[in-house]
Amino acid sequence: MDRSLSRRLSAEGIGTFWLVLGGCGTAVLAGDHVGFLGVALAFGLTVLTMAYAFGHISGGHFNPAVTLGHVLARRFPRKDVLPYMAAQVLGAVAAAAVLLVIANGKPDFASDGNFLAANGFGSEGSPEGYNFLAAAVVEVVLTFGFVMIILGATDTRAHPALAGLAIGLALTLIHLISIPVDNTSVNPARSIGPALFVGGTWLRQLWFFILAPLLGGGLAGLAYPALFGKAAGDTSAA
DSSP: OHHHEEEHHHHHHHHHHHHHHHHHHHHHHHHHHHHHHHHHHHHHHHHHHHHHHHHHHHHOSSHHHHHHHHHHOSSSSSGGGHHHHHHHHHHHHHHHHHHHHHHHHTTTGGGSSSOOOOOOOOOHHTTOOHHHHHHHHHHHHHHHHHHHHHHHTTTSSSGGGGGGHHHHHHHHHHHHHHHHSSSSSSSSHHHHHHHHHOHHHHTTTHHHHHEEEEEEEHHHHHHHHHHHOOOSOOOHHH
């Protein structure tokens, strides 16, 4: 592995680790105190901070759906897709493991089933009982919107200094809309990490939270250049 790719993969892994630890950690450890608004802000702040910390190193994807969108928009090399996605998933799994250790410090924390804020739909998986169709619409449409915002904010025609802010606020908004529906994925790596440790319904439904965000991100990657033209290079900040 060349040194440049190694650095970029390290940035992707650490950035995704921070996203899952910060977002899911807030939901698990402080959710009763900060509510949906606090959890939504936490996810937005994780992406915002990592975008400015590592966006200049790796492009700051931190999300396989974002990587796929960039590939299809022809802003990212196909040969780096699988390494990027692997680094993102490893970062998410590591974050879920760390969160599990922290949460175990409270007696009986795992007694409620979904103890790591995993994503789910239906009477058991959804925080408020939303069905498969509701979750499908949420994940595809909101991931599409998220990746469109990223591609627009990081376009060479846009102001680069504001990209991280726009993307962080977009992720906050997305969580405000969809936490009650399925705990909000829009990111396969974010879904994989907690589901592996929670198991049960959330692990059985994991396939959906991998495919639906990838579909939304892929559609955005095709739509953005078709609608607005191509931007040169991978200048993404998140």
